[in-house]
Amino acid sequence: MGRVAVARWSSALLIACCAVGPVQGADAELKWYGYFKMDLVRDSAEPGSGNGNFITYVKPHLKGDATAITNLTARQTRLGFNMTRGGAKGNLEYDFYGAGDEHKNSVQLRKAYVDVPLGRWSLRAGQDSDLISPLTPSTLNYTVCWGVGNIGYRRPQVRLYTQQGGLYAGVALVRNISTAVAKKADGTTVTGDLNLDGINDADAGLPVVQGRLGWTAATGGHKMTVGVSGHYGAMEAGTRDYTTWSAGGDLVAEVNKKVKLQAEAYTGDNTATYHGAIMDPDTEDGTSSVGGWANVVCKATDKVDVSLGAGLDQVDKKDLGPASRKANSVFFGNAQYGLGSGASVGLEVARWATEYHLPAAGNATTPSDLRVQLSVQGSF
Ligand SMILES: [Ca+2]
Numbered sequence: 001m002g003r004v005a006v007a008r009w010s011s012a013l014l015i016a017c018c019a020v021g022p023v024q025g026a027d028a029e030l031k032w033y034g035y036f037k038m039d040l041v042r043d044s045a046e047p048g049s050g051n052g053n054f055i056t057y058v059k060p061h062l063k064g065d066a067t068a069i070t071n072l073t074a075r076q077t078r079l080g081f082n083m084t085r086g087g088a089k090g091n092l093e094y095d096f097y098g099a100g101d102e103h104k105n106s107v108q109l110r111k112a113y114v115d116v117p118l119g120r121w122s123l124r125a126g127q128d129s130d131l132i133s134p135l136t137p138s139t140l141n142y143t144v145c146w147g148v149g150n151i152g153y154r155r156p157q158v159r160l161y162t163q164q165g166g167l168y169a170g171v172a173l174v175r176n177i178s179t180a181v182a183k184k185a186d187g188t189t190v191t192g193d194l195n196l197d198g199i200n201d202a203d204a205g206l207p208v209v210q211g212r213l214g215w216t217a218a219t220g221g222h223k224m225t226v227g228v229s230g231h232y233g234a235m236e237a238g239t240r241d242y243t244t245w246s247a248g249g250d251l252v253a254e255v256n257k258k259v260k261l262q263a264e265a266y267t268g269d270n271t272a273t274y275h276g277a278i279m280d281p282d283t284e285d286g287t288s289s290v291g292g293w294a295n296v297v298c299k300a301t302d303k304v305d306v307s308l309g310a311g312l313d314q315v316d317k318k319d320l321g322p323a324s325r326k327a328n329s330v331f332f333g334n335a336q337y338g339l340g341s342g343a344s345v346g347l348e349v350a351r352w353a354t355e356y357h358l359p360a361a362g363n364a365t366t367p368s369d370l371r372v373q374l375s376v377q378g379s380f
């Protein structure tokens with residue numbers, strides 16, 4: 001990812017034709033970044049989400065009757081800029097996974113925040129990645145092992161954090177989101193309102209609290225960061241109140257300049273909105289899950305980057321109804337070859353398997369998918 005533009009705040013806004021707010025002044029600096037990305041994918045069985053543009057689990061299918069599919073998309077194409085104005089910083093970032101037909105997609109807001117120093121601390125407000133579980137594996141698949149051990153998404157928040165030497169500490173209040181599903185008398189379903197009182201259960205009077213502590217140590221060309229993080233939130237549903245929580249750890253070890261190991265693990269209840277629990281919906285008793293992933297990234301040559309990894313997510317079957325996702329695993333490997341001028345071509349091969357609790361009659365208990373993805377990317 002590179003940078004191409006340093007411009008005055010007002011003129012850059014006009015050039016980008018982006019509605020990023022009123023012109024604030026003439027001393028801001030914008031650095032644009034982004035990439036164009038094409039993904040051509042073949043799945044040996046149908047992915048359960050993303051129309052195959054991405055995969056988070058394998059869709060149920062009849063035993064021995066998997067349907068292979070192919071997809072071609074440019075929706076991961078990304079556009080963003082970083083802003084600095086005095087001590088303040090800001091970030092705005094979009095991709096094209098908003099709603100829309102596959103050949104006329106709309107933009108999706110990923111990040112929009114301002115970051116202001118407050119003495120030894122900093123205040124970040126807007127929309128950003130979750131404070132918890134901050135790492136992602138290096139995959140060509142858009143969804144970076146979400147649903148298969150990697151929690152942490154993006155959501156509106158206000159965060160206070162500090163970095164003092166090797167110590168990082170942060171706390172955030174974030175938007176509460178319920179994924180609980182309730183069935184109405186007419187048989188239709190509604191999400192986020194378990195007691196069907198017309199009030200979203202996440203409107204419980206308090207946002208979710210997230211926190212993280214991290215420690216970084218470096219010596220002799222090696223560098224390692226370890227962190228612990230968690231969140232807690234309450235859902236209000238009359239006599240059926242429930243909670244969401246997680247606790248997890250993260251690790252990055254830069255073995256040398258060419259090899260990096262990273263991993264995360266978590267456990268919790270009702271973590272679907274964080275992409276835990278294989279995205280099985282929240283429940284009154286708490287959909288309990290445990291998961292994690294590991295990834296080795298290696299710069300094999302000046303032009304070739306290689307990534308190998310695996311992820312696993314498991315949901316406690318006592319919290320599941322029939323035909324629910326109980327376990328989800330992936331093994332993946334990819335290589336990206338630099339073509340020069342910021343362009344690269346990549347190939348990823350991944351094997352996915354999703355185990356279902358009490359699958360429908362005739363369905364495979366653990367449908368699997370061999371996914372082959374070719375990507376061409378041009379970054380700036
Ligand atoms: Ca993560």
Ligand SMILES: [Ca+2]
Pocket residue numbers: 192193194195196197198199200201236237238
């Ligand atoms: Ca409610």
